[in-house]
Amino acid sequence: MADHSILERPARELSPEDVASAWPDPIRPGLRLRPAYASDVVVGRIGGDPQLPEHLPWPTWEGYGPLTFVASIDCSRVPADVQGLGLPEDGTLLFFLFDARIDVAWFDLRERDLRGVSRVLHVPANSPVRQRATPAEITPHPLTALAVRGLESRAECDAAPLHCLGGRLRPPHDRVRLLRLDGFHGWGDAGAHQWLIRPEDLTAGRLDATVYRLDHG
Numbered sequence: 001m002a003d004h005s006i007l008e009r010p011a012r013e014l015s016p017e018d019v020a021s022a023w024p025d026p027i028r029p030g031l032r033l034r035p036a037y038a039s040d041v042v043v044g045r046i047g048g049d050p051q052l053p054e055h056l057p058w059p060t061w062e063g064y065g066p067l068t069f070v071a072s073i074d075c076s077r078v079p080a081d082v083q084g085l086g087l088p089e090d091g092t093l094l095f096f097l098f099d100a101r102i103d104v105a106w107f108d109l110r111e112r113d114l115r116g117v118s119r120v121l122h123v124p125a126n127s128p129v130r131q132r133a134t135p136a137e138i139t140p141h142p143l144t145a146l147a148v149r150g151l152e153s154r155a156e157c158d159a160a161p162l163h164c165l166g167g168r169l170r171p172p173h174d175r176v177r178l179l180r181l182d183g184f185h186g187w188g189d190a191g192a193h194q195w196l197i198r199p200e201d202l203t204a205g206r207l208d209a210t211v212y213r214l215d216h217g
Helices: 004-014 017-022 111-116 199-203
Strands: 030-035 044-046 051-053 068-074 092-097 118-123 129-131 144-151 163-166 176-182 191-197 211-216
Touching (some): 191 199
Antiparallel strands (some): 044 068, 044 144, 092 118
8 A cells, every 4th residue: 555654745835834734634544444355354343342341331421321332443453554544553442422312302412511422442452351242221333344445535535435544634624533434323324423633632642532523414
């Protein structure tokens, strides 16, 4: 796979100053994901039950209930020749999201409350884990294994359906994308479910600073 990092300097130099400053990584690579075949290297999964450390409680949204496990990414299986994603070198990323199928009066929520709507966890390699059953009040998403389809282009970035690890956002934006999932059940199928984080927080491993965004359309 191509190394897009060699384009970073000219991209910054040729971009208007306001764009370059507001969009810190304009050519950050992205890996398009697709359902895996039997012969594929599985880099992640949508749905099923997660592998969680014994000591770690199931993530919840305070005052509303447990989050639904959405997806996992095996960082060690992300192609090593793709530079610039900023992910941990090993271990597993786990993505959780509050499921709209649980009855909640959404009109009562304040913007600050939405910070608990999702959670991203990094489980280090060789951590003792076990498969944790989904809490009884929520229904797990169907299990789908994911493989890498290839580097995403700008056209693919805006297309749907699209599952993507990393990638770009339209400027101006001070966050980069960790994961985008399209068309999975819960929260509606017509939209892009995205987990975003500031580059400095990703570099420092502050995954609790990740925010969730649902783009309809």
